[in-house]
Amino acid sequence: MRFSIVVPVYKVQAYLHECLESVLTQSFTDFELLAVDDCSPDACGDIVDEFAARDGRVRAVHLPENTGLGPARNAGLERATGEYVLFLDSDDTMLPGSLQAICDRLEATGSPDILVFDYARTYWNGRTARNERAELVAEDSPEVFTLHERPALLMLLSVVWNKAYRRDFVTARGLAFPPGVYEDVAWTYPALVAAERIACLDRVCVHYRQRRRGNILGTRSLSHFDVFDQYDRVFAHLDAQPGAASSKALVFGRMVDHFCTILNKPERVPPSARARFFRSGSRHYRRHQPGDYSPPKGVPGLRHLLIRLRARPLYQALWHARATPPRLRERLLAPSRRLASAVLHLHYRLQRLRPVDPRLAVFGAYWNGGYACSPAAIEAKVRELAPGVRTAWVTGAEHAHTLPGAVERLDPRSLRFWTVMARAKFFVNNVHFPHRMGKRPGTVHVQTHHGTPLKHMGVHLLNHPAAAEGMDFERLLERCDRWDFSLSANRHSTLTWERAYPSGHRALEYGCPRNDVLHAATAEDVHAIRARLGIPEDRTAILYAPTRREYLRDFRPRFDLEGFARALGPGHVLMVRAHYSYADRPGLRELHERGALMDVSAHPSVEELCLAADALVTDYSSIMFDYANLDRPIVVHADDWEVYRAVRGVYFDIRTEGPGVVTSTDEELIEAFTSGEWCGTRATDMRAAFRKRFCAFDDGRAAERVVRHVFLGTPDAVPAVVPLDERSPAPAAGTVRASAPLAGA
Incomplete structure (x- = not known):
């Protein structure tokens, strides 16, 4: 028996049918359902018996007196025979496909002590909201860990029903529920602390009912x-x-x-x-x-x-x-905030009187986001090649779990942040540091950018006010004046950055460090990434990654995702990654939960998604320039080209100078794949010309070049760029064959 599912039952007759049906209709069937009637005074006991009579997997347990939630769970636990135990409250439901996904993840991670999965709150009015801390269950590396290695896991709600527990682990640790109304606390924390092997499943498996009258x-x-x-x-x-x-x-x-x-x-x-x-x-x-x-x-x-x-x-x-109501609170707190800001600024000015620390470096990405992009690649290489340099990363607590253990986290609201900003010698970012920070003599600022530009950037947005969104161009240029170096992956970027950000920086045509992994990854790495994502080995994975539209508030796919996935056929997996600027992705999560596609918008590493994908579908996103390094098929879906060009402005026509087939309608997109045109000879030739133009310096050693030149001060030791025809990017894992139509097309 793979699973024992314990459902304590008390005064839930209105919801019990839905709860039990959600388990019994799972596609995965190797389980027992232990329904424990805690002497419920309503019809719950009869409902449990009805289910037990009609389905042999249901075992009805009737307690002689009401004992409470914890002891009722214990009664089910004592009778459990499965390898893993799950708990489900009797007014909640399990989503279709959840048991299969849990089983697959347990196998992929080598039978951990505990597997943590995600949930969503459901409300009486039909609204559903995913757990606000969903990023904590991301299937990051390492896949199996201890609580000490990922302490942010404690920020999740301290409940038992979002986890699968290996039963022999529970027995060996003597875990049991005490009486009381906060019984989950005394189980959850000891279990997580004791577990030597914890894994995560980035999937909503339970709908947590929020009753109108509370609980x-x-x-x-x-x-x-x-x-x-x-x-x-x-x-x-x-x-x-x-x-x-x-x-x-x-x-x-x-x-x-x-x-x-x-x-x-x-x-x-x-x-x-x-x-x-x-x-x-x-x-x-x-x-x-x-x-x-x-x-x-x-x-x-x-x-x-x-x-x-x-x-x-x-x-x-x-x-x-x-x-206090927000507006009134803002008025009341404004003086104290101004005072706090003044104190921090004074502290910063005083710290600037101290000497610059030549062994201190500060990194950041995406406006105080997590450990990502080219700054992360450079930071890792600094620790490898310049171990004498201490590194710190600017981010809030919500992204703390993304940082390697050796990297100090700087809270941007803290005194420590301004101390380091005043004294560090090296600064690396793909956007910018606070405007109030001034550049000290002897410090070095590296701007990595975050992609090769197709759309207009910097001062070129002066003629595109809808895209500029009130940008203060004078402040922008003041920040640019702090740059010493601007990284470039190709000559097009070099020239564009000089025009878009006119300042005294020097271009380093060293490649884009975030793309180093696309050359360094092995076939084993690619298979491991796909396994973590849940992509079967025999499937061809297509990644759809569109860019942002300034004229759209929420993410809206540019074609029928479900129809396209259906046209791809069962031998394919469609991964969808919405642009990071979109907080809302209407409908995408539902399609993911129904198994129509994979929503990978929250995946922390776009580089891993590129490695996992056998082909890319995009529009005007800079991901195409990165993905071209892998020399795998790219299809550009440009259905709103004229509108996008008018609103944002572009540097060249992607329809004629792109990396592969260009489509503008759903029918053309499907035809490109069903006919084999997506990976045919013409597409291959277009990609070769595109790579020659835009992948000139990306050979897998960009971060090393930056560290040797900037941090070690040895520009003569910078490795020469490997010619394009001598590079060996990470191999694709799927079954792409040139000029081959989709199976079954």
């Missing part, structure tokens, strides 16, 4: 004091576990956050008991605080401090300020 945790009562007993159990468990000491600070921080969450929701603790709850939180803070605990930055850290100091009046004042 037990949203009920005002004294039962919320149970949270203190549960955390006492957690720390007692950690104290008894060898090697768990390093995790105490992580769990402690989440505990205090949890206390704050309860305090900040007036519908939970009765007003007469809030002072007592605050005092209990302060006692638990002092009782369990580890010696190595460091509070978070900003308002969360201030809340922690006030709880530790038992400063309830100040805590209440802070809460009321945060609860």
Whole structure:
């Protein structure tokens, strides 16, 4: 038996049918469903018996008296026989295909102790919203890890039903649910800390029902004091576990956050008991605080401090300020924010009086985003070739999990950030650092850009106000004046950057460092990436990656995605990556969950997606210049070329100077693939001319050239560029054959 699915049942007769059906209709069938009737006073017991009578996979368990959610789960756990145990609350549902996806991921990651998957909240009015911290379940490298290696996992909701647990791991660790209303806490944290092998599945598997009248945790009562007993159990468990000491600070921080969450929701603790709850939180803070605990930055850290100091009046004042309507709050907080900004700026000016640190480098990408693009490739090469240089990355806590352990994270709102900005010698970014930062003599700024330009950039947008979106061109040029070096992947980029950003920078025609991996990756690397993404070995993977339209607020595909995927046939997989600037992707997630395509918009590495894909479909995105390095087929779908050219402006006509077949309608796009034109002789010839023009310097050693020239000061040691016909990019994994139509076409 592969899975045991435990469903505790109590007063959910309106939702129980849907819950149980969502499990029994799964395409994967090797499981048992343990429905535990916790002496429910409604019709739940009869419903459980009905399902057990009609389906042998359902085992009905009736408890003689009501015991609560935790003991009911224990009753199911005691009877479980599957290799893995999953828990599902009886008013929630499991999405189609979830068990198969969980099984596949368990096999791909070598049977980890715990597999964490994602969920979405569903509301009474039909609205669905994916977990706001979905990026935490990204299937990043390493695929299998410990909590200490990825502590951000603790930021997920502390529930049990978003995980699959290896049953012998549960047994060996003696995991069980205590009584109480916060019973998930005393299971989740000990389990994650104890697990030696954790993996993630980046897929919504459970719909978490948000009842209109709330649930037990949203009920005002004294039962919320149970949270203190549960955390006492957690720390007692950690104290008894060898090697768990390093995790105490992580769990402690989440505990205090949890206390704050309860305090900040007036519908939970009765007003007469809030002072007592605050005092209990302060006692638990002092009782369990580890010696190595460091509070978070900003308002969360201030809340922690006030709880530790038992400063309830100040805590209440802070809460009321945060609860004030946004406009009024902005007016009330504006003076304090100006003061804080002035203090940071003064600190920065004072730090600039100290000498520049020649062994300190700062990196950033995509406006304080995560570890990505060319700055990440250069940072990694700095640690390899110039280990004496300390590196720091500018990003908020939401992207902390993307950083390698050896890289310091700089919170852009912290004093430490401005200290480093004042004293570092090297600065590398693919966009820009704060405008208020001035360039000091002796410092070196490297602008990597983030792609070869087809669309107008910089001052060329002066004639395209709709695309410029109120850009301050004078401030832009002031930031450009800080650049010492501008990286270029081809002569077209060199000339364009000089015209679009007229300043005194020097062009380094060294290639685009983010593309180094496209040459360094092996066939084994490509197969491993595809396995992590869930692409079968015998499938041809097509990546669709369009650019942003300034005239569209949300992502809208330029052709019928489902129809195109259907036309590709069963031997193909369509991956879709919306532009990172689009927060909303209407319909795309639904198509993903129905298995019509793969939504890879949240995947942290576009380079990995390129390596996984056997062909690219794009429009005017700079991804085509990067992907051309792989020498794999590219189709340009230019259905709105005239509109895009008028709104944004372009440097050349991609329809006549592009890397392959050009289409403008759904029918033409499908025909290009079903006829074999997409990978035919004409497409191959066009791609060869495109690569000669735009892949001139991308040979896999761009980051090394930058480090040797800029960081080591040895430009004479920079490797020569490998000629185009002597390069060996990463091989495709699929079954692309020149001039071959799709199978079954």
